[in-house]
Amino acid sequence: MSTRIAFLKGHGTENDFVIVPDPDNAIELPPAAVAALCDRRAGIGGDGLLHVVRSAAHPEAAHMAAEAEWFMDYRNGDGSIAEMCGNGVRVFARYLQRAGHAGEGDLAVATRGGVKTVHIAKPAPGGGSADGDITVGMGRARLPEGDVTVSVGERSWPARNVNMGNPHAVAFVSDLGHAGDLYSPPPVGPASAFPDGVNVEFVVDRGPRHVALRVHERGSGETRSCGTGACAVAVAAARRDGADPAVTGAPATYTVDVLGGTLVITERPDGEIEMTGPAVIVAEGEIDAAWLDHAAR
Secondary structure, rough: OOEEEEEEEEOOOEEEOOOEEEEOOOOOHHHHHHHHHHHHOOOOOOOOOEEEEEHHHHHOOOHHHOOOOEEEEEEOOOOOOOOHHHHHHHHHHHHHHHOOOOEEEEEEEEOOOEEEEEHHHHHHOOOOOOOOOEEEEEOOOOOOOOOEEEEEEEEEEEEEEEEEEOOEEEOOOOOOHHHHOOOOOOOOOOOOHHHOOOOEEEEEEOOEEEEEEHHHEEEOEEEEOOHHHHHHHHHHHHHHOOOOOOHHHOOOEEEEEEEEEEEEEEEEOOOOOEOOOOOOEEEEEEEEEHHHHHOOO
């Protein structure tokens, strides 16, 4: 392992990530090392880690190298591997832009959930920000059949099972406080619906096509934002509201408030979903390689 390991820190609507550039896939990042880096007291701190690797250099992404040069090897804050992270893709794209690997316009990013299309917008005139919003093509949602229930204490709610490349259980509630502290995963049943765990969203209405959520992310606890979760919520809300684009023939756009800001989600009649929001790089530095090596043991 190199004695000098570069890192950056970024966030998308306050869903924050440690970014480790590693084009040649030369840095070992076992779960213990990732968890140590994401520790908010003893490490750098983050909801997850973005391992930036050229697709051709990673065995899980080599088959996507012809479509996307870069692979987002995403890890949850506990070190576990995740299929996809919507906010993470935006921050990943912002890093590529900052590093000179991408510019304003269209970009393809390989993920375990497939190749995602990304558009980096120009800064809005007079918008007060040095960077434009980033739109990510999130693919299509799958809606597995079967009843799902989410519980907190003595309360329980029916939930919608939505898969955005990773699993979500979306429950509409009357008060976000009903979600409880979200320190531990809310019970979701039946267990057979989500054998590998699930992200759980609690949702309230704020107005027409405008909702707000709190989320417990699998492997990370409550986070300030969840991009795939916001998409899952918009899909579930459209079905609830009779606005399924495949039925109406018109796109359905929802404003989704998360604790860390706002995302805009559009589902098109062909089922493709787009998510638009900010992405910010806030710091960069070097990791003590000896410390990381010790943490990985």
